[in-house]
Amino acid sequence: xxxxxxxxxxxxxxxxxxxxxxxxxxxxxxxxxxxxxxxxxxxxxxxxxxxxxxxxxxxxxxxxxxxxxxxxxxxxxxxxxxxxxxxxxxxxxxxxxxxxxxxxxxxxxxxxxxxxxxxxxxxxxxxxxxxxxxxxxxxxxxxxxxxxxxxxxxxxxxxxxxxxxxxxxxxxxxxxxxxxxxxxxxxxxxxxxxxxxxxxxxxxxxxxxxxxxxxxxxxxxxxxxxxxxxxxxxxxxxxxxxxxxxxxxxxxxxxxxxxxxxxxxxxxxxxxxxxxxxxxxxxxxxxxxxxxxxxxxxxxxxxxxxxxxxxxxxxxxxxxxxxxxxxxxxxxxxxxxxxxxxxxxxxxxxxxxxxxxxxxxxxxxxxxxxxxxxxxxxxxxxxxxxxxxxxxxxx
Ligand SMILES: *Cc1c(COP(=O)(O)O)cnc(C)c1O
Numbered sequence: 470x471x472x473x474x475x476x477x478x479x480x481x482x483x484x485x486x487x488x489x490x491x492x493x494x495x496x497x498x499x500x501x502x503x504x505x506x507x508x509x510x511x512x513x514x515x516x517x518x519x520x521x522x523x524x525x526x527x528x529x530x531x532x533x534x535x536x537x538x539x540x541x542x543x544x545x546x547x548x549x550x551x552x553x554x555x556x557x558x559x560x561x562x563x564x565x566x567x568x569x570x571x572x573x574x575x576x577x578x579x580x581x582x583x584x585x586x587x588x589x590x591x592x593x594x595x596x597x598x599x600x601x602x603x604x605x606x607x608x609x610x611x612x613x614x615x616x617x618x619x620x621x622x623x624x625x626x627x628x629x630x631x632x633x634x635x636x637x638x639x640x641x642x643x644x645x646x647x648x649x650x651x652x653x654x655x656x657x658x659x660x661x662x663x664x665x666x667x668x669x670x671x672x673x674x675x676x677x678x679x680x681x682x683x684x685x686x687x688x689x690x691x692x693x694x695x696x697x698x699x700x701x702x703x704x705x706x707x708x709x710x711x712x713x714x715x716x717x718x719x720x721x722x723x724x725x726x727x728x729x730x731x732x733x734x735x736x737x738x739x740x741x742x743x744x745x746x747x748x749x750x751x752x753x754x755x756x757x758x759x760x761x762x763x764x765x766x767x768x769x770x771x772x773x774x775x776x777x778x779x780x781x782x783x784x785x786x787x788x789x790x791x792x793x794x795x796x797x798x799x800x801x802x803x804x805x806x807x808x809x810x811x812x813x814x815x816x817x818x819x820x821x822x823x824x825x826x827x828x829x830x831x832x833x834x835x836x837x838x839x840x841x842x843x844x845x846x847x848x849x850x851x852x853x854x855x856x857x858x859x860x861x862x863x864x
Contacts (some may be wrong), residue, residue: 470636473517476540478509482681485785491663493538496598496673497681504678504782506721507538507685511728520656520700520731528552530586530689536725537590538685544597546622548579550589551689553696555847560815561828562846565835567830568719569845571703572818573694576853580641582774582821583690583851584614587683587714591675592618594682600673601625606659608711609634609773610852612649613641615675620645627666635773637856655768657779677712678782684721687714691722694847700726701734702843709823709851710742710751710797711777711779713786720789738847740795742786745770746804750778751786760784771805771860772822774852796839800829806860808832819854 471478482491484500491497497505514535526532530551539545555573562570575583592615595603602625605615612628613715619626626647630639631654644651652659652668660676667674675683702723708716720740726732744752747770754762765778780786790797800808809825814819827848834840854861 470515471517471535474534475536475542478514478535478822479538480508480510481542481559482506483508485782496600498569498674498679499781502781504684504785505681506680509536509725511725515729519599524696530589530686533689533692536692538682539590539597540594541597546593546595546596546618547589548585548617548621550578551586552693553577553807555694556816556818558816558818560811564815565832566842567831567835567840567846568843570831570848571846572812572816572820572848574689574818575690576820576850580610580614580617581853581856582610582614583687584610585603585618585713586686586689588614588618588675588686590686591680591682592622592624595624595673595675596622602627602661602670602672603675604629604672605675606630606656606663607634607637607638608656608776610856612647613638613645613676616645616647619647627663627672629663631655631659635857635859637654637858638773638822656777657764662850678713678780684714684718686836688716688722690715690849691719692726694719695723695726695732700732702732702736702738703847704738704739705840705846706738706849707743707827707846708849709745709772709775709826710786711775712780713742713751713782715849715851716740716742717782717785717789737793739792739836740790741830742790742795742797743827744775744797744799745772745802745805745826746799748776748778749799751780751783752797752799754783760787770802772826774821774823775826796834798830798833800833801824804829806862809854809860810862813854818850820850821852821857822860823852824848824850829853
């Protein structure tokens, strides 16, 4: 039985590929080589707490307390993450023929990206489950975020990243006291080394979707979007897709809100997964009608968070896109810096290359008529431009 304003509402974990029931309360990684998700007593939560109570709490992602996996409030590791603004982008919208374009500015989160949401939950769970060391492979922002939360929790942290990961991402992890291992390869190579380190040393491996809890933090974006829009959802959400945690997480959040009866209007947004043509495995799989993606060879993009050639949750991304009647778009790599400058110079919102790629998708989908002028379109601004000085224009 859960507690009001607290945890204890998790009923079990579940294999995403086959629905198998898996016990909560112990360390879990993958099931059948595929992700594990957290399930809650949603009927119990609906009876214990209502939207209005949630809305009176502090404006952080932990306001959705009953819907997060940590049992004991004392184990919550927080840097005040969450409740990022949804900003209207009228000049940008006008340029692309859209009347209602919005940007959710996740660059305002601790360490400058939405990775802090997932790290807040998984590091809290690492603490609750008694781990003393954690490890993560990263293509960019996850390493710094993990290092920050591990420092906050007093845990030992190991980060595996490609040698050519942007300088800020390398340095921020060292700054927060992590041991940084540079790898000649891509994030999947880092993932293998992280797992070997975890097996050999008993570290908790918090790779994207290879443990159940980062997804829970990322899903709070979905809760916030609903709450901020008066418990209804936009028509289209455009999301820069690497491993897909945010996209899959938002879809899970909408399922949970619907089950709780908290949505005023249960119409769902169409989800758009955006990648660069330099690394577009999900876009290829979506348009080929596949549920699993082929590894993308020679992945290269300035949008480092999208440089993910293979994703263990590929089928979860495909299912969410198709259920939502959404789509997947690969944008021109050479124009990503242009879109970055366009967003910042028209709206003053300084976003990194991953969300900038989303503007490329919006440009295309609006021109094709897939998005109509009067639809409410939300661009997920997952990270801050200042973490990518190499992608910003010089004087
Ligand atoms: C990690 C990251 C992404 C991709 O997120 P996934 O959950 O892996 O799909 C997009 N943008 C930024 C800025 C990121 O750091």
